[in-house]
Amino acid sequence: MNKLYTIQTTNSTDHKIHLPITTTIFGRIHTVSFGTLFLPCEITYSDELNQSILLPQELADQLHFPSEGKTNLIFNEGTLHLGPLIGIFTAGFTESTLRPIGERSLFFAKFLSLDQSIGLFTFVFGAHHINWDDGTITGYTYGKNGWQQGTFPFPNAVYDRLPNRRIENHQALKLVKKRLTEEYAIPWYNPGFFNKWAIHKLLIQDSRAAIYLPATFHTPTISQMEEMLATYQSIYLKPANGSLGLGVYQIMYSKEENQYYSRYRDDKEINRLRKYPSLEHFLKAAFKDKLLSSYLAQQGIKLIRLDGKPIDFRVHTNKDEHGAWKVTALAAKVAGKGSVTTHINNGGVVKTLEEIYENPQERVRALHDLTEAAIILSKCIDDNIKGFIGEIGFDFGIDQYGKIWMFEANSKPGRSIFCHPELRDADILSRKASLEYGLFLAKMAIFHPEELIHEEI
Known part of the structure; x- marks a missing residue:
């Protein structure tokens, strides 16, 4: 962990900053910086200071520096960087x-x-x-x-x-x-919302990631949907740029009845289940003859269940102060009655793994497999998307055979899972990690700006 120093402002009229004598190892300092502002300064050292520094109020005002607080001290090429x-x-x-x-x-x-x-x-x-x-x-x-x-x-x-x-x-x-x-x-991090189809195309070409992806089609035709239903029994229609489970339809085919069923949430936020004699009838009712150009058709997965209700998992990953991916939060979401998704606004309920798995061995396996998948997919996305990604929220499913499936990746994940009292520490951990990655990028901009320029291209 980085050593932090307490800032104390003084009424001194000079620009002399008093530092602990232990910081003399960083060489002569002639400039102080806060943010992207640089000012000349003088440095004096004191063996009476340990983890604090004295900053003249006049200089603090010129730097627009707060009058108090804890700071990192970052030294580079004669400049003392405060903050960041x-x-x-x-x-x-x-x-x-x-x-x-x-x-x-x-x-x-x-x-x-x-x-x-x-x-x-x-x-x-x-x-x-x-x-x-x-x-x-x-x-x-x-x-x-x-x-x-x-x-x-x-x-x-x-x-x-x-x-x-x-x-x-x-x-x-x-x-x-x-x-x-x-x-x-x-450096500007976490730019851009993910497009589901763009992420799918990116990941399906990477052997590390492809094993986690359900079959998916963009702008699906009726024949493609029929083939998917024959193979998987159910499919999901999702907006490529959707969020919060809005506009999602689950389509099922009953061979015995020769009928199609659609589960969705209507404009009045009521969960509905409707029956149709054909896919054409469903599409006409749901899309008013519009093309499915902004939609994806995704393979339905027979998920594990709790009390008969399907479960999926939200996993948050973050880059830390070293720029490395780590899992910061993991929770299960149990679908509400008759709901097409597990979203909280659709009646979903957040559960911990302990509440889902009574068997400790099953719980440990699920934790391991979900964590492994999340880290692999985070690296794959990060390797193939321009810019600085610091956090991703994944929606995973586990089927009845224990296989992990990735349904969605979100660059600006919601935080509804943190309403669970057992996830408060994870809430803090994930927020803190988002700031720690900012610290990492700030240091990169100070020490290796050429690497940041290369990363942005």
């Missing part, structure tokens, strides 16, 4: 001082409240908070006094938390990313 400073980019700000990001204020507060545990300084900002002329951002922090607005230099790294695809595709927001990454060489 991580900006969290989003949209949907309000005029409220109590809830500046509306209903998502608590979501962001939970991230910001963890920064000091790893010596980071974090703030949330939107496109309209950027002052391009003087290189500052008027963003929001969260601490013991609640939400506060302050001015910051451009950060060492930006964590993308735009709320949806529509906002993500807004031209003004794309321009913000372009300028900060290209003009200021600031």
